Amino acid sequence: MHINARFPSVLRNLALAYYNKFDRKQEARKLLEEAFRLDNTNARMLMELDQLYKKTGTEPAVRLELLEKHLSLAEQRDDLCIERITLYNQIGEYGKAMTLIGSRQFHPWEGGEGKITKQYVLCRVEPARQAIKNGDFERALTLLHETDHYPHNLGEGKLTNAEENDIDYFKGLAYRGLGDEANAVLHFRKATTGSSEPQQAFYYNDQQPGNIFYQGLAWEALGESDKAKSRFNKLIDHGKKHLFDDCKIDYFAVSLPDLAIWDDDLNIRNQIHCNYVIGLGMLGLGNRTEAQKYLSKVKELDVNHLDNQLMLNII
Secondary structure, three states: OOOOOOOHHHHHHHHHHHHHHHOOHHHHHHHHHHHHHHOOOOHHHHHHHHHHHHHOOOOHHHHHHHHHHOHHHHOOOHHHHHHHHHHHHHOOOHHHHHHHHHOOOOOOOOOOOOHHHHHHHHHHHHHHHHHHHOOOHHHHHHHHHOOOOOOHHHOOOOOOOOOOHHHHHHHHHHHHHOOOHHHHHHHHHHHOOOOOOOOOOOOOOOOOHHHHHHHHHHHHHOOOHHHHHHHHHHHHHHHHHHOOOOOOOOOOOOOOOOOOOOOOOHHHHHHHHHHHHHHHHHHHOOOHHHHHHHHHHHHHHOOOOHHHHHHHHHO
8 A cells, every 4th residue: 555645635634733733834834835736726725725824924915926826716715705805905906806895795604704894994995095195085985985884795784883983084084174074073073982992802893903093083183182192092001011911712702803724823913913002002192113113013923914004004
C-alpha cells in the first residue's frame, strides 16, 4: 500500500490541525495552498484559503487578486462575495462594491448577520464623506439617505435598535453645508444618542467604538466641547485599562462576526481593539501623531482591519 500525498482533502484537514492545534501556521498555509492547487474547483476551499490569508496578514490587494482569479468560484458563495465587496471597500473602490452588492441576492446565515449590510452602508458613507469635503452636499445627502432602508436583495432588514451615529453626523454636516441649520442640529443630536461606554465588540450587534467617536464629533458640532472630550477620553481610558486583559469567549456564543474556521488568539484581538479605540480617542482630541501611532499598531497586528484603514485614510 502506498500513501497518497496529493489528496486535497487530507492536506486541507492537516492544515486545520497544524493551524488550530499545533501553532504551525506557515506550514498550514503551504498545505492549504497545495490542497487548493490540486482541487481549484472547490469553492469552500477557496473560502478557507482566503480566511487563512486574512488571519495571517496577507495584504488586501493580494487577497482580492486571488478571488478575482477564481471569479466563478467566488460567485458561488455569499461569504466569498462579501469578502470581495469588503476588499473593494478597503481599497476605496466604492463604485465596484455598490455594483456587486446590487447584482446579487444575498441569503442570511448564522455568523453572517450584519456583514453585507455593513458593506452596503460603508460604500455610501465613505463617498458621502468625500462629497462633503468637496462641498457637494446634495450628493452626500442622496448617498446617506440610501441607508435609510435596506434593499430586499441584502436578505436582512435594519435592526430596530441600529446605532447610526456616523450617518446622522454626516447628514448634519451636509445639511449645515446647505444652510439648513434646523435639520443639521436635528441630526447632530440624533448622532449623540446611544451608549457612551466602550466595550469589546465580539458580536455583530455589540456597541461599536466608532459610534462613540461620532457621538463626540456630533457634540463638537453642537458646540458642546466638554461632552465631546468626555466621549474621546472614555475611548482612551477604556483602551489603556483593558490593553493587557486575558480574554475568553462565552462557550455558548452565537453570531460571532468572524467565520470560526481558524482559531483566534483572543488576547491579540483584544490588543487590536484597545489600540483602535485609543487611536479613535486621540484622533477625536486632535492629537493626530498619537492617533497615527495607535492605529498603525492595529494595522501591524491586522492589515485587514477595515474600520482602522478608514481612520488611517482620514489622517
